[in-house]
Amino acid sequence: MPRNCNRETSPKENEIFLWRMDLPNKERRSPENGPRPCCSSLKMFLVALSFAYFAKALSGSYMKSTITQLERRFDIPSYLIGVIDGSFEMGNLLVIAFVSYFGAKLHRPKIIAIGCLLMSLGTFLIALPHFIIGRYKFETSIRSTVNSTSILSPCPVRSASVLSTGPSTSSVPSAGCEHESRLSMWIYVFLGNILRGIGETPVQPLGISYIDDHALEENAAFYIGCVQTISVIGPVCGYLLGSLCAKIYVDIGFVNMDSISITPGDARWVGAWWLGYLIAGFITLLSAVPFWFLPKSLPLPERRLAKYSPERTSFIKDSPLLEHKYQADEPANFLEMAKDFLPTLKSLLGNPVYFLYLCITIIQFNSLIGMVTYKPKYIEQHYGQSASKANFLMGVINIPAVALGMFSGGVIMKKFKLSIMGAAKFALGTSLLGYFLSLFFFAMGCENANVAGITRSYNGTESLYKVDSSLLATCNAGCQCPEANWDPVCGENGLTYVSPCLAGCRTSHGSGKDTVFEECSCVAGGNQTASVGQCNNRESCHRVFPYFLALSVITSFIISLGGTPGYMLLIRCIRPQLKSLALGFHTLTTRTLAGIPAPIYFGAIIDTTCLKWGHKKCGGRGACRIYNTTAYRIAYLGLTLGLRTASFFLCVLGLVVLRRHVQRQEHNALANGGTGAAAGELQALRKEENNSCNLDQCPRTTDYDPERETRL
DSSP states (O other): OOOOTTOOOOHHHHHHHHHHTSOTTSOOEETTTEEOOTTOSHHHHHHHHHHHHHHHHHHHHHHHHTHHHHHHHHTOOHHHHHHHHHHHHHHHHHHHHHHHHHHTTSOHHHHHHHHHHHHHHHHHHHHTHHHHSOOOOOOOOSOSSTTOOOOOOSSOBOOHHHHHHOOBOSOOOOTTHHHHTTSOTHHHHHHHHHHHHHHHTTHHHHHHHHHHHHSOHHHHHHHHHHHHHHHHHHHHHHHHHHHHHHHSBTTTTTSOGGGOOOOTTSTTOOBOHHHHHHHHHHHHHHHTTGGGGSOSOOOOOHHHHHTSOHHHHHHHHHOHHHHHHHTOOSOOOHHHHHHHHHHHHHHHHTOHHHHHHHHHHHHHHHHHHHHHHHHHHHHHHHHOOOHHHHHHHIIIIIHHHHHHHHHHHHHHHHHHTOOHHHHHHHHHHHHHHHHHHHGGGGGSOOOOOOBBTTTBOTTSOSBOOOSSOOOOOGGGTTBOOBTTOOOOEEETTSOEESOTTTTTOOEEESOGGGOEEEOOTTSOSTTOOEEESOOOOOHHHHHHHHHHHHHHHHHHHHHHHTHHHHHHHHHHTSOGGGHHHHHHHHHHHHIIIIITHHHHHHHHHHHTTEEEEEEOTTSSEEEEEEEOHHHHHHHHHHHHHHHHHHHHHHHHHHHHHHHHHHHHHHHHHHHTOSTTHHHHHHHHHHHHHHTTOOTTTOGGGSSOOHHHHHOO
């Protein structure tokens, strides 16, 4: 039965409620419960949320830094890595709408703590395959030690029967292949990342809405900017951790490192990818601890009440309905909340500003997620850098620029008190400027590596772009060479050969990385020798690479300037009581329609530029060994900037709709204003309360403020 909203309150009830609304800096002592815990403050929640953001960003960025390591370790193509990367968003998809809606009505800090525990468990699960899979074995024809008894020639003589049947195009599956192929180990990484996505779900929507509910309105943007800025330290540490682990061999401690003939710059190198996941999992586990000690809600700051008229302030303090809102101590009715879910969602999507904002961010997030996911790999493949160096540069150059841009955006909003239109124009302007600067990346090209039989003819004069075609030539026709292997050597003539056998080498001396091959019939001129590894003679790449880094920093900073204003636009274009659902549904749709598909189709398009595929031990296509760098650049940059181009057409429409929305709200405010503005506002609020006396039945009409919808 509905309670009477106009009933008289007892002196005891007034005492308790006035204590709850008291100044934050006074000693908080409940008439019933004694002193209030010292951790129940907004600042403590800001610290805890910042650490949780740091932990989830650390593990997320570390995942992206290990993309090439996972490709090589599990012998999978880029599109499958995209599926693994998108599994995080799949986990979000399972629960985010319900967590965002129901979680806002429950104990938000404790729900965030449970999410952090799940993230930690998922991160540990990702590292599990390393401990149950065998040692990493790569293709090589090099002796591990000088004392090796193997005297096999790099160029075994081809028999007459082999000459009649043609070249060897595939390798024979090795012993134990049937056992190893029963279960693909990358499935554990896939499932662990899904669990990470489920655990991360409550952190953002519940954390941001908690801050916006309890902070002063003029400070909310600054606080959110601070949290997001601190969270950017997570990717810095994540990429630096990825750089460190990429330098360490995957089986460190279990193999003799003197027997490893490859270097971190080799396409077969796999770093200690598992080590970083153990570290990230432990940090995420620690981030769950503070939230168990934080209260369900905080007292509303007195300055937030002071903006209302004395009559309205008095009414708020006398209202059991608003007391229920700010101090929601009663247990939630799940059945009533479930019935209200679909009407609330319909009301949210009926907001044209929110709907257009959603469409724009879906397109731009496709561009952003695809670009960030494969940027370290782009640096590796296009500019010839190692995975360790690519991750290091992402961590110390790109990510700090993003952090500075996001923080600066929050400061600009606070300093200039940008309106909702001002925030929209600022975000669009920075995005356009960053877009035009990004077009210069197309001019920073790099030539392909010179590989005999793939990008160059064996005499080194003709340019080729053959994809997995026959690598045999007259100079190595007498050798029985497995063409599927990738074991590159650098000829004395500066040309890279796929293997010592395909270089026509007859003998060798030395061991490990110091092996030198001799009598190589395909190496024209000189002593006909070849050394281990690819040739490093792409001078133009080294000259243009610093300019690429500088432009990357500038564009990252400019684009991220609009991040915080754009985020506040999302919050302020909806009714306050729909904040949690709006943030959660926004995260749900962007991750479903951008986070999941973008890495997959970016990876699939990148796979089309591969010139030489590796092969699994049990047969079948493995990871790519070398790409057509020109095609890679056009595909990667073209897709990234093409998506952003499409989003700008919707931005123009969004500005028009937003302007009309603001003008309509201002007209309504003037119509309800005048000399009796305070009385009219009080009357409207009382009417709103009388129409929704039962909060459980009408939760959408408890704290609507038309002015707050249109002003930041």
